[in-house]
Amino acid sequence: MKNYAFGIDIGGTTVKIGFFETSGKLLKSWEIPTRKDNGGSLILGDIASSVDKELAEQGIAKDDIEGIGIDVPGPVLKDSVVNKCANLGWGVFDVAEEVRKLTGIQNVMVCNDANAAALGEMWQGGGQGHQDVVMITLGTGVGGGIVHDGKIIAGNFGAAGELGHMKISQTETMACGCGKTGHVEQYASATGIVRKATEMLDASDRPSMLREVPYLSAKAVFDCAKKGDELSMEIVDFVGEKLGYTCSLVSCVFDPEVFVIGGGVSKAGDILLNTIKEHFVKDAFHACTGAEFALATLGNDAGMYGAVKMVLD
Amino acid sequence: MKNYAFGIDIGGTTVKIGFFETSGKLLKSWEIPTRKDNGGSLILGDIASSVDKELAEQGIAKDDIEGIGIDVPGPVLKDSVVNKCANLGWGVFDVAEEVRKLTGIQNVMVCNDANAAALGEMWQGGGQGHQDVVMITLGTGVGGGIVHDGKIIAGNFGAAGELGHMKISQTETMACGCGKTGHVEQYASATGIVRKATEMLDASDRPSMLREVPYLSAKAVFDCAKKGDELSMEIVDFVGEKLGYTCSLVSCVFDPEVFVIGGGVSKAGDILLNTIKEHFVKDAFHACTGAEFALATLGNDAGMYGAVKMVLD
The missing domain is CATH 3.30.420.40 (ATPase, nucleotide binding domain)
Known part of the structure; x- marks a missing residue:
């Protein structure tokens, strides 16, 4: 070497x-x-x-x-x-x-x-000590990567780990950026979180700290949820439910040791991680409920x- | 050697x-x-x-x-x-x-x-010539296996490829054998197909060849569908839709070269394979729609x- x-x-x-x-x-x-x-x-x-x-x-x-x-x-x-x-x-x-x-x-x-x-996260980040890692990157979109025995699985068409484009809703009418509907990215990306917040704020006059923020962002939703804002907490639960469910599907295919959650949205930290995990345990096949969850640590x-x-x- | x-x-x-x-x-x-x-x-x-x-x-x-x-x-x-x-x-x-x-x-x-x-199917059966294979076995239950670079992926808890326990319905009320609800196995196993047929036959007086068969089985459903029985064709479409959707989810995780469909139910042959493929193409992420589908050939x-x-x- x-x-x-x-x-x-x-x-x-x-x-x-x-x-x-x-x-x-x-x-x-x-x-x-x-x-x-x-x-x-x-x-x-x-x-x-x-x-x-x-x-x-x-x-x-x-x-x-x-x-x-x-x-x-x-x-x-x-x-x-x-x-x-x-x-x-x-x-x-x-x-x-x-x-x-x-x-x-x-x-x-x-x-x-x-x-x-x-x-990278497997090697020196949130997935350290593991060889079978699934990473989900929550940014403007939602990306993913699968590492097996310490090596990337790229897929036959280069599309392995395209977790953002798993269809998890049969009833969605709006289109994902890719043209199809009901994809993870539509709910768990920064964009998707803001969309959900806007929908919920528009749907009623419920009081929420989010009505006061100068700029509605995914970060604002998590910040307000941490301060106990009920509507924001419901959005966080919604996002965690979608991601926990997604991870439960991934587990039935690949059964990783650890899910590493990264990207800008993951800066929300434990509130996000714990909500994902809670819903994962509810949805996952019984054999896989012990999978670990960790936050990414290497950032960009x-x-x-x-x-x-x-x-x- | x-x-x-x-x-x-x-x-x-x-x-x-x-x-x-x-x-x-x-x-x-x-x-x-x-x-x-x-x-x-x-x-x-x-x-x-x-x-x-x-x-x-x-x-x-x-x-x-x-x-x-x-x-x-x-x-x-x-x-x-x-x-x-x-x-x-x-x-x-x-x-x-x-x-x-x-x-x-x-x-x-x-x-x-x-x-x-x-x-086995990768080596000398329906998946020959491929190294990245997903097999779905449709029998009394639904099993699955993932082969990557010619080797089995067993998973951290031995549960990789447990495709029968992917949750694909959010509205199901009956429990799967494993205790949770809405799993692939509930719709695409021989048992699930008979359940669906029974439900549809009980729900109306619609004429169907299935009302005349001595023993209602998954095989009878496919046989009647091949003869043009409308109700049976709807059941086949329902099963193909569930499996095509399942394969679309698997593709976003692992993106295999080929899906091999095996188990007793797969004896139905091309009618099953083509229906799965049709729904897969509709649901799959655009990059993966070219994945191949093949019937298992090694049987038991x-x-x-x-x-x-x-x-x-």
Whole structure:
């Protein structure tokens, strides 16, 4: 094993680059803008330049780089080929091969961002000590990742762990971002939580602290629930019920050791975790009710950690 | 690799013993009764005697046996420990270790019967040519198995692939065999199909061929549907809808290459497979709609095949 490696998380706005010791220690991280001009054709070149510059500045030879792990906000096949990534303007192409050409570093692996986060959290975050981990990322949307025996399960179409698109309501009439209806993302994303709050506030004149907040957000809902606001507590229960039920379905398929809950919404902390767990135990198959639940701890760095872990295994 | 191996499928009534070449060819199979007296303490001894007798008759030395794979109708941890198997009277114990002692053969592995069937079908049945397979077994109950990269995923509590206990109805009032409500097994098992047929026949005077059959069974429902009986066709559509929906949920978690449909109910053939697929495509996340569907082909031998495959890998 060489001494260093890169873990790179490509997002729609910025690229986070992590420079790691192969022991797993993050030595330094920085961001560069994600240039989406020209169909995203500049992104990988920008990354290669930034990597080269860093190595030159530190006087480290490429021979001392174990590899580069990269995650992207879209489905990835065979640790290598991105299968359309609308956020970046990308169609279907072999990202790993392109990065090999641009950097001269041969050990390059690519995965989906939610999968990378799951692997990162297993390795050095909320899922530490486990090898079979399901991560659910609650942000603007809902993503997920499945780690089995310490490795990402990507899926035949790169869609394993797409937990946000499990259909959990048969009666929903509004469409999910993907076009179908009744998906987890419609209820448990930050957007979905605000939608539910708006619906409940509009449906009656019930008093609620939420009527006083300057900006209705998922954070405001959890904050008010923690202060005992009844309507907010009902929304939290609704979200926890949807997620607990989702986890009960996942358990019948994959039966993980631990569910790690991450993403911006998870900053709500124990109130969210405990509500999910309570509903999970109610819905889950009896054999699985002992599954653990944990909060993610790596925040926005989870992707970098998971990305680099791929090339260290 | 030695020349021979055993694949043994322990059921509630009979034990099926398969004697294989390690190339994968089944040379001979036979059955012995499952003696459940004395808390099932005689079962493994009976198996060891039968194995010894066969080897003696054929003049084959134990040194020439690669291993013994065994599947049981209950959850199994770490390819070895049965975690309660009510059907056989067993509590928690290390079946692999016991069989090593009884036979003197050291390479012994144990798994759940539905998981073994999934592995067997991947290897030499309906899932041939694939490495990521989900099998659903439709019998008196509904079982399932998940194979990833050619290996069984057993799950942290031995409950991975318990697809029959996914909760797919929020409104069901009757209890599943496991005590909870709204599970796949309540709709797609042979028992569930007969229940649905009885409910529909009792609910009205609608004419149906089913009113004339001597014995109302899942087979009768599919047979009448194939003859164009409208009420039977509605039941088939109902079952296909429940299973297609279930597969759509599984795809968001594991995204397999193929779903293999087995068990007695699957003898209905293409009418069942096509109905499941039709509903799957309607419900599934867009990326996964291309998943394949196939009928199981090994019948009751699938368990023996999967069991022996474990010790050949």
